[in-house]
Amino acid sequence: MAHLFPTQIRRFCRCNSTFVLANLLAAALVWSAYNNGYMKDIQENFFERRDYDSEEKNASATGWIDPPHRGPPTVGQACTPPPYFIQESLPDISNADKSMKPPLKDFSSYKFGTNFEKAIPNEQFIFHNKLPKSGSSTMNNILSMLGQKNRFNYRKLFPHDLNSIQFGAEHLTSEKPLVNFVKNNITSWPFVLLKHHLPMDFEKYNIQQPTYINVIRDPADWFQSHYYFERFGWTRKEDDRGSFHGSEEDKQRTVDQCVEQENAQCMEPITWKYIEFFCGNKEDCSSRSGEDEITKQAMMKAMHNVEHNFFAVGVLEQFDDTLKLFEKMLPRIFTGATEVYHSDRIAQKRAATKTVGAVPMNNATRAFFASGPLRYEYQLYAFTRQLFNERLRRSGIESIAKPYGVPPVN
Numbered sequence: 001m002a003h004l005f006p007t008q009i010r011r012f013c014r015c016n017s018t019f020v021l022a023n024l025l026a027a028a029l030v031w032s033a034y035n036n037g038y039m040k041d042i043q044e045n046f047f048e049r050r051d052y053d054s055e056e057k058n059a060s061a062t063g064w065i066d067p068p069h070r071g072p073p074t075v076g077q078a079c080t081p082p083p084y085f086i087q088e089s090l091p092d093i094s095n096a097d098k099s100m101k102p103p104l105k106d107f108s109s110y111k112f113g114t115n116f117e118k119a120i121p122n123e124q125f126i127f128h129n130k131l132p133k134s135g136s137s138t139m140n141n142i143l144s145m146l147g148q149k150n151r152f153n154y155r156k157l158f159p160h161d162l163n164s165i166q167f168g169a170e171h172l173t174s175e176k177p178l179v180n181f182v183k184n185n186i187t188s189w190p191f192v193l194l195k196h197h198l199p200m201d202f203e204k205y206n207i208q209q210p211t212y213i214n215v216i217r218d219p220a221d222w223f224q225s226h227y228y229f230e231r232f233g234w235t236r237k238e239d240d241r242g243s244f245h246g247s248e249e250d251k252q253r254t255v256d257q258c259v260e261q262e263n264a265q266c267m268e269p270i271t272w273k274y275i276e277f278f279c280g281n282k283e284d285c286s287s288r289s290g291e292d293e294i295t296k297q298a299m300m301k302a303m304h305n306v307e308h309n310f311f312a313v314g315v316l317e318q319f320d321d322t323l324k325l326f327e328k329m330l331p332r333i334f335t336g337a338t339e340v341y342h343s344d345r346i347a348q349k350r351a352a353t354k355t356v357g358a359v360p361m362n363n364a365t366r367a368f369f370a371s372g373p374l375r376y377e378y379q380l381y382a383f384t385r386q387l388f389n390e391r392l393r394r395s396g397i398e399s400i401a402k403p404y405g406v407p408p409v410n
């Protein structure tokens, strides 16, 4: 046994040389800080976020739940770090066939650290912190019907429901109004909440972490949906959300033209949030600063969360598969979801919430987004979709979608 130990240490060092060096450096810095009397400051800054009742938004940049794990590989496991730590350049698609959709980054050789046997973390509180423009209207209709059928308490929250003062982007991040709602307004359990919100840590308010679920979508389609929704809203006239503020020329511009003309709306940084919905509600998850390194870190943290902290993340392009998986993983809530989804009532509502006036972008524009302004979103999407298909496979669910660009999982 004893002779294995040095081998493991050697292997650990080989696999993690950057990690080891970084730690040595950090230790040296802390030591010198300690000797210079700065230690107290460091401790105070580090533990600041433990002051749970101070204004949450400011607590620190630590964000949601654990940081990415960088521990040594366990014995017997191949020496492969998670792919999102490989500083690998993205596939160059500048010369790729632009009449085709861009290929998705291949994560098929990655061994997910996910515990696929994990029990539902919290059976009483399910939080679908929905990514916008990713089928959440349909999900809302499904959950409303299922709530009656399966007897659970369901609520969709609009930004103005929680706090009329906080009307800006803060409705996605602020913790207190949501925490107050959970503490004071929920009358029966199990409870399913549907709300656009960046994932947050409830435990620091003495609330058990909810079971987080979400649905992700192809980033270019997601962008396009935002883009036209802002201009034309929904078919359903009484719910006309197309309160577009730009000129008529802006309004009529297609996504292709927007890219051709290098209009700011289609250039980096894209203003709508995507990575944040999987990363967290703190500043380190802000992917819109235009700082490449911050966005990359946010993407990695989002991947980590998808792998370890979300109970399940579905894929809009495989929506039937998604419902099947949710039925399997969360039967108390989702039993019958497929049937409800294919019922006439939902089909009618689906038609009514289709964004109108959309001129679909061509594949060259798509390639531009995939290698440009949405490159990290695409990596997160590819990673999440790969994990999703791995879950399907392990659950014995046969996919009815033909996933594009995703290598077959075997």
Ligand SMILES: *[C@@H]1O[C@H](CO)[C@@H](O)[C@H](O)[C@H]1NC(C)=O
Pocket (backbone or CB within 6 Å): 057, 058
């Ligand atoms: C955090 O709080 C400090 C003082 O309470 C304030 O000066 C600072 O602007 C806040 N930062 C953010 C990002 O809100």
Ligand SMILES: *[C@@H]1O[C@H](CO)[C@@H](O)[C@H](O)[C@H]1NC(C)=O
Pocket (backbone or CB within 6 Å): 099, 100, 101, 361, 362, 363
């Ligand atoms: C985009 O590429 C896909 C194949 O990847 C193809 O089926 C589709 O027709 C292309 N669309 C356009 C608008 O060129």
Ligand SMILES: *[C@@H]1O[C@H](CO)[C@@H](O)[C@H](O)[C@H]1NC(C)=O
Pocket (backbone or CB within 6 Å): 161, 162, 181, 184, 185
């Ligand atoms: C929460 O409960 C309070 C008090 O009953 C009520 O005024 C408020 O509207 C409720 N909030 C929501 C979002 O339902």
